[in-house]
Amino acid sequence: MDCLFCKIIAGEIPSTKVYEDDKILAFRDINPQAPAHILVIPKEHIGGVDELNAENSGVVGYIFAKIAEIARQEGLKDGYRVVSNVGEHGCQSVRHLHFHILGGKQLNGNMV
Numbered sequence: 141m142d143c144l145f146c147k148i149i150a151g152e153i154p155s156t157k158v159y160e161d162d163k164i165l166a167f168r169d170i171n172p173q174a175p176a177h178i179l180v181i182p183k184e185h186i187g188g189v190d191e192l193n194a195e196n197s198g199v200v201g202y203i204f205a206k207i208a209e210i211a212r213q214e215g216l217k218d219g220y221r222v223v224s225n226v227g228e229h230g231c232q233s234v235r236h237l238h239f240h241i242l243g244g245k246q247l248n249g250n251m252v
């Protein structure tokens with residue numbers, strides 16, 4: 141499958157890893173939009189939030205529990221934003237489910 145994030149999981153493309161286990165990988169975004177910008181992805185290929193269903197969505201709760209841990213490790217004690225872009229209108233550029241953790245500064249209050 142020609143998926144950038146599957147290649148990162150496979151080690152075919154380098155990444156700056158923040159956390160990894162058998163289910164998920166967290167790594168630093170190559171084009172950071174905030175002082176802390178981390179992507180958290182499932183190792184199973186799921187295209188995006190729009191491909192979640194009753195069978196494959198268990199990993200999302202697991203990811204969010206790890207997001208809280210990672211944010212603590214990163215020292216984001218004043219808060220942060222978790223974002224998942226979906227499809228064309230959502231400006232999703234990589235079709236592998238991922239959650240952005242953005243923090244380390246006061247973020248803009250506008251969502252769009």
Ligand code: AMP
Pocket residue numbers: 144153155168169170171172179224225231232233234235
């Ligand atoms: P999205 O636009 O929501 O699909 O997010 C995709 C994100 O992946 C963007 O923030 C990119 O900067 C990031 N990205 C693309 N290629 C890489 C890479 N090789 N390593 C780390 N982050 C990447």
